[in-house]
Amino acid sequence: MERYFATVAPGLEAIAAEELTQLGAKSVQTGFSGVAFEGDRALLYRANLWGRTLFRVLMPLTEFSCTSPKQLYQEVRSLPWQTYLTPEQTLAVDCTGKNRALNHTHFSALQVKNAIVDQQRQQFGARSNVDVEHPDVRVNLHIHRDRATVSLDSSGSSLHRRGYRAAVGTAPLKETLAAAILKLARYSPELPFLDPLCGSGTLALEAALQAANIAPGLFRDRFGFENWPDFDATLWQHLKDDAKTARRDTCPAYIGGSDMDDEVLEQARQNAAAAGVLSQIEFRCRDIRDIEAPSDRGILICNPPYGERLGDVQELRSFYRLLGDIFKQRFKGWTAYVFTGNRELAKEVGLRPARRIPLSSGGLDCRLLEFELY
Numbered sequence: 001m002e003r004y005f006a007t008v009a010p011g012l013e014a015i016a017a018e019e020l021t022q023l024g025a026k027s028v029q030t031g032f033s034g035v036a037f038e039g040d041r042a043l044l045y046r047a048n049l050w051g052r053t054l055f056r057v058l059m060p061l062t063e064f065s066c067t068s069p070k071q072l073y074q075e076v077r078s079l080p081w082q083t084y085l086t087p088e089q090t091l092a093v094d095c096t097g098k099n100r101a102l103n104h105t106h107f108s109a110l111q112v113k114n115a116i117v118d119q120q121r122q123q124f125g126a127r128s129n130v131d132v133e134h135p136d137v138r139v140n141l142h143i144h145r146d147r148a149t150v151s152l153d154s155s156g157s158s159l160h161r162r163g164y165r166a167a168v169g170t171a172p173l174k175e176t177l178a179a180a181i182l183k184l185a186r187y188s189p190e191l192p193f194l195d196p197l198c199g200s201g202t203l204a205l206e207a208a209l210q211a212a213n214i215a216p217g218l219f220r221d222r223f224g225f226e227n228w229p230d231f232d233a234t235l236w237q238h239l240k241d242d243a244k245t246a247r248r249d250t251c252p253a254y255i256g257g258s259d260m261d262d263e264v265l266e267q268a269r270q271n272a273a274a275a276g277v278l279s280q281i282e283f284r285c286r287d288i289r290d291i292e293a294p295s296d297r298g299i300l301i302c303n304p305p306y307g308e309r310l311g312d313v314q315e316l317r318s319f320y321r322l323l324g325d326i327f328k329q330r331f332k333g334w335t336a337y338v339f340t341g342n343r344e345l346a347k348e349v350g351l352r353p354a355r356r357i358p359l360s361s362g363g364l365d366c367r368l369l370e371f372e373l374y
């Protein structure tokens with residue numbers, strides 16, 4: 001059993017903990033922007049392959065009190081780095097968090113990098129080169145108050161980069177956030193799903209991936225753990241084969257996405273094709289004013305524009321009012337969700353939300369509002 005830590009967007013800790021528990025994680029504990037858990041190597045691989053709401057899965061190597069750059073350097077240099085990487089492999093160090101003595105993440109990351117390569121030079125007379133984009137081994141430093149944690153990043157690049165999305169609309173949701181919104185909305189594949197403002201289709205696509213039981217990690221080229229010395233290629237292949245077998249060919253219920261912008265819809269179609277779910281989603285070019293419910297019950301989730309420019313506000317107010325009217329008049333029997341970064345605009349929907357769930361998107365404080373439509 002190893003101890004791991006999955007990083008997630010703030011607000012998604014509980015939903016990620018649920019997901020990890022379902023994957024078989026033990027001693028699951030939520031923290032700020034992350035979830036600590038225990039498991040074996042198979043679980044580590046499964047969390048990377050199946051985790052829909054996780055950014056990265058880290059394997060902590062050490063945690064220590066850290067109140068100066070020198071202390072950080074010495075602690076990192078005392079770790080057995082030859083166990084984790086060879087001088088031929090490239091390296092990157094990410095840093096999150098700061099304290100009084102280490103208040104520049106870039107500088108802190110540099111201390112860690114120097115400690116590792118100095119040790120390598122002394123031991124092997126050679127050192128790892130730095131590759132910030134596509135390193136063989138990614139090391140993570142997290143500083144919280146006077147504690148520092150040094151971890152290996154088993155994911156490599158963030159897991160929200162599923163690999164199916166080449167094309168993005170103007171304000172796309174992160175795939176991990178879209179997956180979490182669906183879980184918070186208690187989406188289940190037996191329920192019809194509609195996003196009438198779908199943009200590049202992130203919500204509809206993530207719904208289709210869940211409905212067809214497709215592991216989101218199947219689209220990625222590479223994970224960090226594949227470069228670790230203890231990488232078990234047979235186990236990994238086995239888990240990927242299992243995931244391919246688990247896939248359903250058809251989704252049990254309707255999944256639809258519409259938008260009035262034909263260009264972003266084309267992106268949505270391309271993304272759905274790359275994820276192999278194009279035939280499972282009905283994409284239509286439609287103004288929301290012309291929308292009708294495709295069935296007498298279901299889940300509608302949308303992420304309306306919330307406007308950065310001041311001049312938009314009046315127009316957006318009437319748009320949110322229109323949303324409320326459409327929900328009330330045409331979606332009786334449905335549950336509707338609005339995800340927005342503008343709470344004033346949200347009030348214009350004019351319906352009483354059954355739930356208001358705080359979430360964050362790109363550092364912006366957002367809300368997911370639930371409306372039961374009778």
Ligand SMILES: C[S@@+](CC[C@H](N)C(=O)[O-])C[C@H]1O[C@@H](n2cnc3c(N)ncnc32)[C@H](O)[C@@H]1O
Binds near residue numbers: 172286
């Ligand atoms: C914030 S974006 C949605 C982004 C989407 N969630 C994604 O991940 O790509 C809002 C979308 O609403 C669409 N939209 C705005 N007004 C609309 C209307 N009246 N009818 C249909 N779509 C509309 C825009 O074209 C835009 O794609």
